[in-house]
Amino acid sequence: MKNNNIETVLKIENITKRFPGVLANDAISFDLRPQEIHCLLGENGAGKSTLMNIIYGLYQQDEGRILVNDEDVDIQNPNDALRLGIGMVHQHFMLIPVMTVTENLMLGHEKTSGMPLGKLAKLDRQTVSAELKVLADQYGLSVDPDAYVEDLSVGEAQRVEILKILYKGAEILILDEPTAVLTPQETDELFEIMRSLVKQGKSIIFITHKLKEVLAIADRITVLRQGKTVGTTTPHETSMHELASMMVGRDVLLTVEKGSSNPAEVVLKVEDLWVKDNRNVEVVQGVSFQIRAGEIYGIAGVQGNGQTELVEALTGLRKATGGMVRLKDQDVTHANARSLTKAGTAHVPEDRQKHGLVMGFSIDTNLILQTYYQLPFSEHGFIDLDAIRENAERLVREFDVRTPSINTAVSSLSGGNQQKVIVARELSRPIQLLIVNQPTRGLDVGSIEFIHKRIIEARDSGVAVLLVSAELDEILSLSDRIGVMFSGKIVAEMDAEAADRRTLGFYMAGLSHKPVEESREIG
Amino acid sequence: MDLNLFTGLFTLAIIKAAPLVFGALCGLLGERSGVINIGIEGMMLIGAFMSFLGSALFNKWTGGLLPPNVALLVGLLVGVVSSVIIAALHAVLSIHYKIDQVISGTVINLLAVGITNYVANVYIDPTHLSGVGVFPKLPIPILSKIPFIGQVLFSHQPMIYLMLVLVIFLQYAVFHTPWGLRMRSVGEHPRAADTVGINVNRTRYINVILGGVMAGLGGAIMVLESVGRFQKLMTSGRGFIALAALIFGRWTSVGAFGSALLFGFSEALGVRLQFGDLNHIYALVVVSGLAVLGVGFFWLVRKLIAKESFKKSYLSIGIVLLLGCSILVGANLVKFPTISIPIEFLGLLPYILTIFVLTGFVRKATGPAAVGQPYEKQ
Numbered sequence: 001m002k003n004n005n006i007e008t009v010l011k012i013e014n015i016t017k018r019f020p021g022v023l024a025n026d027a028i029s030f031d032l033r034p035q036e037i038h039c040l041l042g043e044n045g046a047g048k049s050t051l052m053n054i055i056y057g058l059y060q061q062d063e064g065r066i067l068v069n070d071e072d073v074d075i076q077n078p079n080d081a082l083r084l085g086i087g088m089v090h091q092h093f094m095l096i097p098v099m100t101v102t103e104n105l106m107l108g109h110e111k112t113s114g115m116p117l118g119k120l121a122k123l124d125r126q127t128v129s130a131e132l133k134v135l136a137d138q139y140g141l142s143v144d145p146d147a148y149v150e151d152l153s154v155g156e157a158q159r160v161e162i163l164k165i166l167y168k169g170a171e172i173l174i175l176d177e178p179t180a181v182l183t184p185q186e187t188d189e190l191f192e193i194m195r196s197l198v199k200q201g202k203s204i205i206f207i208t209h210k211l212k213e214v215l216a217i218a219d220r221i222t223v224l225r226q227g228k229t230v231g232t233t234t235p236h237e238t239s240m241h242e243l244a245s246m247m248v249g250r251d252v253l254l255t256v257e258k259g260s261s262n263p264a265e266v267v268l269k270v271e272d273l274w275v276k277d278n279r280n281v282e283v284v285q286g287v288s289f290q291i292r293a294g295e296i297y298g299i300a301g302v303q304g305n306g307q308t309e310l311v312e313a314l315t316g317l318r319k320a321t322g323g324m325v326r327l328k329d330q331d332v333t334h335a336n337a338r339s340l341t342k343a344g345t346a347h348v349p350e351d352r353q354k355h356g357l358v359m360g361f362s363i364d365t366n367l368i369l370q371t372y373y374q375l376p377f378s379e380h381g382f383i384d385l386d387a388i389r390e391n392a393e394r395l396v397r398e399f400d401v402r403t404p405s406i407n408t409a410v411s412s413l414s415g416g417n418q419q420k421v422i423v424a425r426e427l428s429r430p431i432q433l434l435i436v437n438q439p440t441r442g443l444d445v446g447s448i449e450f451i452h453k454r455i456i457e458a459r460d461s462g463v464a465v466l467l468v469s470a471e472l473d474e475i476l477s478l479s480d481r482i483g484v485m486f487s488g489k490i491v492a493e494m495d496a497e498a499a500d501r502r503t504l505g506f507y508m509a510g511l512s513h514k515p516v517e518e519s520r521e522i523g
Numbered sequence: 524m525d526l527n528l529f530t531g532l533f534t535l536a537i538i539k540a541a542p543l544v545f546g547a548l549c550g551l552l553g554e555r556s557g558v559i560n561i562g563i564e565g566m567m568l569i570g571a572f573m574s575f576l577g578s579a580l581f582n583k584w585t586g587g588l589l590p591p592n593v594a595l596l597v598g599l600l601v602g603v604v605s606s607v608i609i610a611a612l613h614a615v616l617s618i619h620y621k622i623d624q625v626i627s628g629t630v631i632n633l634l635a636v637g638i639t640n641y642v643a644n645v646y647i648d649p650t651h652l653s654g655v656g657v658f659p660k661l662p663i664p665i666l667s668k669i670p671f672i673g674q675v676l677f678s679h680q681p682m683i684y685l686m687l688v689l690v691i692f693l694q695y696a697v698f699h700t701p702w703g704l705r706m707r708s709v710g711e712h713p714r715a716a717d718t719v720g721i722n723v724n725r726t727r728y729i730n731v732i733l734g735g736v737m738a739g740l741g742g743a744i745m746v747l748e749s750v751g752r753f754q755k756l757m758t759s760g761r762g763f764i765a766l767a768a769l770i771f772g773r774w775t776s777v778g779a780f781g782s783a784l785l786f787g788f789s790e791a792l793g794v795r796l797q798f799g800d801l802n803h804i805y806a807l808v809v810v811s812g813l814a815v816l817g818v819g820f821f822w823l824v825r826k827l828i829a830k831e832s833f834k835k836s837y838l839s840i841g842i843v844l845l846l847g848c849s850i851l852v853g854a855n856l857v858k859f860p861t862i863s864i865p866i867e868f869l870g871l872l873p874y875i876l877t878i879f880v881l882t883g884f885v886r887k888a889t890g891p892a893a894v895g896q897p898y899e900k901q
């Protein structure tokens with residue numbers, strides 16, 4: 001409101017940033033109007049984060065200038081940015097897990113009471129916690145000031161991040177891929193918060209690569225590709241399809257093209273399966289389903305309804321406490337991971353960095369994690385480096401993994417390329433069952449398209465596919481049959497043709513055809 | 524049971540614990556900011572060596588004209604400064620050059636042993652360089668008159684008081700000041716600290732160097748308040764026991780003090796039993812009874828502090844306390860055979876305790892999250 005007389009609160013002109021061997025930002029210009037939500041859209045590696053880190057003072061630009069409220073500014077470090085009213089919520093939370101919300105809030109700008117001893121004066125937690133409560137009420141960001149950050153949910157931790165920069169007086173908020181880690185419900189809550197912030201005078205730069213979100217929340221959209229600005233538009237003037245093409249630089253298939261399925265014999269049969277989680281609670285309670293060769297069975301559900309444990313039980317990573325799992329004619333209920341792998345199960349795990357890859361290992365080594373002891377990679381107990389290299393070179397080409405070399409550690413690859421390494425490894429073996437859990441979480445449009453295509457191809461070659469995903473669109477576009485999981489049970493099962501977002505959402509929320517009184521809210 | 528015996532034991536325990544406490548404070552400052560310090564042992568050895576050399580040479584060169592306390596203070600200063608120089612080396616290697624911190628610390632330990640042994644062999648031993656003695660006892664007026672506590676806490680040489688003050692001060696500073704909050708944030712999540720404008724590497728430099736001061740004091744106290752001269756390898760693993768005390772004390776200065784006291788007590792007991800006027804078996808049984816009681820009280824206090832309902836643990840705590848009492852009572856009823864344990868075994872007590880503590884109690888302890896990781900600004 002106080003900015004009414006100003007056209008732009010932030011303007012950047014011809015920002016260029018070079019890293020050794022890479023031109024991360026190539027003469028990018030862009031402006032932010034008061035009380036605007038301006039989306040910055042682009043694939044991983046398009047230069048969005050670099051640009052924001054320059055605005056926030058973590059990097060310095062090589063060329064170009066930044067104007068805040070029409071004045072030229074020089075931002076050397078985050079403190080300069082905060083002084084100018086620019087605050088950033090990073091993709092990976094910048095919160096200290098073992099400290100309380102209040103302590104996190106004041107870190108770097110501590111308030112003290114008692115004797116004026118400078119850095120050795122007593123921290124004034126009470127005042128800050130009271131200020132936090134006022135601020136939280138003002139913007140509708142409820143959070144317990146004395147809670148430890150490690151005990152908060154992801155959504156709550158994000159609220160703390162936003163409060164942290166508001167507390168430091170931010171007028172311009174940069175949100176770097178804030179929805180990547182959120183459930184659909186938490187995303188909706190975040191959008192409410194963003195709208196309320198804008199109403200109260202803040203301006204927001206919202207970075208994402210999810211097209212739906214952009215159209216839902218943006219006032220204006222700027223698309224970046226390979227370090228360059230492709231163009232600026234508004235949600236009314238554009239469409240998902242057009243935005244996707246701008247991002248990727250070619251026509252992209254947003255909906256997967258797939259033929260009808262030809263289900264053959266039953267490959268996986270799960271009967272009355274019970275599984276306990278780490279807290280010893282039964283989180284999978286009598287799940288039964290079967291998958292035939294050549295079909296994709298999708299399990300939809302809000303995260304934390306037992307999907308993780310179900311998949312772990314099916315892949316030998318967790319003991320089932322009851323029930324039976326059959327792979328073709330074999331009882332594999334208590335089989336371990338290696339014997340399942342040998343029996344032709346492939347697994348693309350939910351957490352690709354924790355369970356999918358050895359982050360410090362190179363690509364070629366990660367590609368033989370399950371088969372290193374077999375021919376052709378090992379003979380008489382000796383590793384054959386040539387065979388490993390050939391295998392890696394072939395798969396990197398075939399699966400379009402973008403990497404400087406096959407000896408690069410997977411930790412330095414982007415999320416999309418890491419996932420491609422896993423998919424390449426799993427699909428390069430002869431398999432009859434493919435289990436994929438959240439296969440495209442956090443990936444850009446191009447990688448999603450690629451991975452979806454590979455899953456369909458696997459189906460068409462006669463593999464039975466179990467797809468677990470929290471993304472309804474993914475479930476709907478890939479599956480042939482769909483089961484909905486709610487609090488440990490499959491509460492509904494239907495053919496994909498009979499399913500739509502509304503019906504699935506209905507079952508995912510734990511509602512059934514019973515009277516409304518029994519319905520429950522989900523978290 | 525003789526109260527005088529316990530007064531003596533606890534007083535000795537504090538004295539024996541002091542080098543460990545200083546060492547643990549060195550580790551505390553380093554690790555809270557994210558730098559592992561395996562080299563405490565070496566820093567303490569250098570501190571002990573240089574404080575001896577400093578005081579002895581100062582006394583020699585001034586011809587003994589100045590009072591010995593001046594020479595001792597000079598020795599203290601020289602010891603601390605030398606330890607700081609070694610700490611600065613560790614800081615540069617591990618922060619600036621991002622060398623593996625465990626390796627850097629090991630280098631320091633080897634370096635310290637090499638240098639001190641060499642100089643002791645070629646200079647101190649042949650010249651029969653003699654020390655200037657030790658700091659005198661300074662009982663604190665009034666406080667030292669309190670029965671038991673006055674004797675145990677307030678009738679010491681000056682560096683013991685310094686230690687007590689530092690323990691309390693650091694407990695306050697680490698957890699209740701902006702300085703401490705920043706230090707801990709750097710040790711837990713350096714990037715988060717960086718994004719709110721905290722200079723990660725500067726914080727680490729300052730902490731490692733302040734740690735050097737602590738280790739220097741720990742080495743100096745062994746010479747200047749105990750034996751009065753340098754003996755080769757005189758730290759004999761205390762730097763490592765100090766690290767164990769730090770972990771057992773969950774990276775807090777009061778906790779580290781408490782666990783150092785435990786190690787100090789076991790060392791004191793070993794020393795006391797060597798006098799031969801006590802039935803060894805009887806003494807060990809009494810001490811284990813006290814230990815059981817101590818565990819019970821510790822448990823009770825923690826439950827009370829946590830303010831959670833301790834109905835479930837109520838019974839277990841009661842049983843532990845009862846067990847402790849019955850061991851103590853039983854020990855005085857039973858007549859124990861007189862078996863004397865060889866001195867060498869008694870000397871092993873603190874080390875055995877270290878193994879028990881590290882394997883039994885601290886398995887779950889988690890330190891600062893970013894410890895051992897050099898900070899890269901991407």
